[in-house]
Amino acid sequence: QGTRDHPPAQAALRDRLLSAVVSCFKRHGAAAIDTPVLELREMLIGKYGEGTKLIYELKDQGGELLALRYDLTVPFARYLAMNKITNIKRYHIAKVYRRDNPAMTRGRYREFYQCDFDIAGQFDPMIPDAECLKIVHEILSDLQLGDFLIKVNDRRILNGVFAVCGVPESKFITACSTVDKLDKMPWEEVRSEMVGEKGLSPEAADRIGEYVQLHGGLDLIERLLQDPKLSQNKLAKEGLGDMKLLFEYLTLFGITGKISFDLSLARGLDYYTGVIFEAVLLQQENEHVEEPVSVGSVAGGGRYGGLVGMFDPKGRKVPCVGVSIGIERIFSILERRLEASGEKLRTTETQVLVATPQKHLLAARLKLISELWDAGIKAEMLYRKDPKLLKQLQYCENTGIPLAAIVGEQELADGVVKLRDVATREEVRM
């Protein structure tokens, strides 16, 4: 349940999609790493907030207690700490596992791919963070998914907001996860969850509401830097200063047109400590709607300063910032689009079918195809002693093989091969 086989057509589409992502990651100088699907159970516990209960555990068959990785970020942090690496730019594309309620049509599975790019190391502020946003921009543009928006916020700003609104520090994380629902439910409902389930005071909730419904650009950052309450909060001030710097860099990258500083963005995971961001596709079907409606997140990430330190015996921290591309959701969009277009993706790359027009020529086919393979040419033949020529040509048409190399009795006698263009039926002897 919640998993699926990928038949050849899906695997081919996925390959195409993943290579677009990989080539962007490589364009930005990342190296690949790989970590096991299995992690020690104790490494994963306490890293994912409410997600912890969705971790798949292995049966105790003796030996270590194991679990399946829940994401690629925690194993990355574990890897850095174990190997005392303080400086790396890596990508990792692999499957992760969550015992979640699957929603397959929306691209939500229990086994799914994550495509992560992270920069670890102590650097000058916002330079790697800006690159992560540039990467999201490049990938979403490359894949031609339609219009999109990248929402940006900072955990320090959010925590500052909570502080100046009178929320006790112990409730920051839980308040965060409620604010995060603002893209799916109206403020009224979020407010009532805050007051009801989360136990905030109605006044605090109202004050929070005034902030978290704001979104904009540099102008909004400037305004909040002047905000009498917020500007008194150390964390918020730091966050806003960095946000201003980030926007400067994004202006140089020429991508601010698709970036929105959005105070409602909170992101669920516990480990973020600075900039956070999330990219959403904007609905285009209905052009009469005044404000474009989001159809869901396709990328997200942020800065996590404390995670590596949790795995280091001496608590040594390695600041990291990273981005995860929501490949499954993008895949289901591209799949629907491909279906709608009626286009048929080839599932193989075969260039030529080796065919014979008469009986008793299997040996000739085997000899020729062997020569082609040895020359690096992608070649197939039917696994029959005496297939009909029509059947062989139909196989080309069905699977998209562009050429047939035909050896008949005459060609054998003349020491030639007849090369046929399957689509045009043109033939040359060579």
Next chain:
Amino acid sequence: QGTRDHPPAQAALRDRLLSAVVSCFKRHGAAAIDTPVLELREMLIGKYGEGTKLIYELKDQGGELLALRYDLTVPFARYLAMNKITNIKRYHIAKVYRRDNPAMTRGRYREFYQCDFDIAGQFDPMIPDAECLKIVHEILSDLQLGDFLIKVNDRRILNGVFAVCGVPESKFITACSTVDKLDKMPWEEVRSEMVGEKGLSPEAADRIGEYVQLHGGLDLIERLLQDPKLSQNKLAKEGLGDMKLLFEYLTLFGITGKISFDLSLARGLDYYTGVIFEAVLLQQENEHVEEPVSVGSVAGGGRYGGLVGMFDPKGRKVPCVGVSIGIERIFSILERRLEASGEKLRTTETQVLVATPQKHLLAARLKLISELWDAGIKAEMLYRKDPKLLKQLQYCENTGIPLAAIVGEQELADGVVKLRDVATREEVRM
């Protein structure tokens, strides 16, 4: 335990190795498929003989009872039966899991990659089987692993041998697994295991010994086809007839020089029903040894006629033949060889580092690198506001970046970029 992280240098080597394998599989017209790492536990039980006890099971957290896949062949057969596919040529490269005693230096892990190519469908005898052997031959030649030998046998011949030697049918599989040890221990030990643990009669064991120590080529096949006892056994006769056909096809492929018909080859897995094969590398270090010594299996496979039927509610069979490349062992050989050579593999593909020679030029670097990325050029910069030029050039040398694109105050004023060849120190303004 028994798993490992792949740091960038290893991941790069693995990538190189896997792409050689994938391009061979594609050259033979295979499509990619993917199946989940998780399978229903009941699907895996009873398919692997003694291997069953090595299956990783998941904890019962409610819902289905799951296990991690043990190989890619059983999931492939399950996939064919579930989707009623009777005809496909596919490859699958993915990790599998076995609770085995790890022997990391010899490339034996609990989590490891398998690279499988299989042909499913009802075809004329030995044509797909011959292609599988051709693939092994191509891959091992491509990778330049040194001299190798592909041993071939047929389960039908082995069963025929057991029958004519007086082994009861119920003991065929267990006798098989003992014969399979002949490449690791001398005949005397194998014999005593047969008589002792496996309960065969000493006479039967001696008769088996006369057959299973034979190996050769077409001549041996012809001799056994004339063998007074074996030629009376239906299974053995079928197997020997097909083996003769196989050698004919392999002769047309020009690869019989590296093929040995070896009656001691048995292979452990229960599901094989016809041709089986295994490739071993031959030790070259000591040239004085008369017969080359095998250093372990690097590929194996065979024909399995009944496996798909075990997953079909009506038991419908789909004959399959396939090959699995022992990528982990090959990887550890290549890794050792790379280490010995002192060659350093680049872990990134960055073409150019964007650098500045003076302070206060971060904006210029950000603008230029953004243009390069947008033009599809693989570019990096240091994440510092004002890095020293020397540090930037050292980064190029350390990571193998061949070019530096330098923008200084003069270049900015002139509207040019200085492109520097890191190795030769040649510079051009452009």
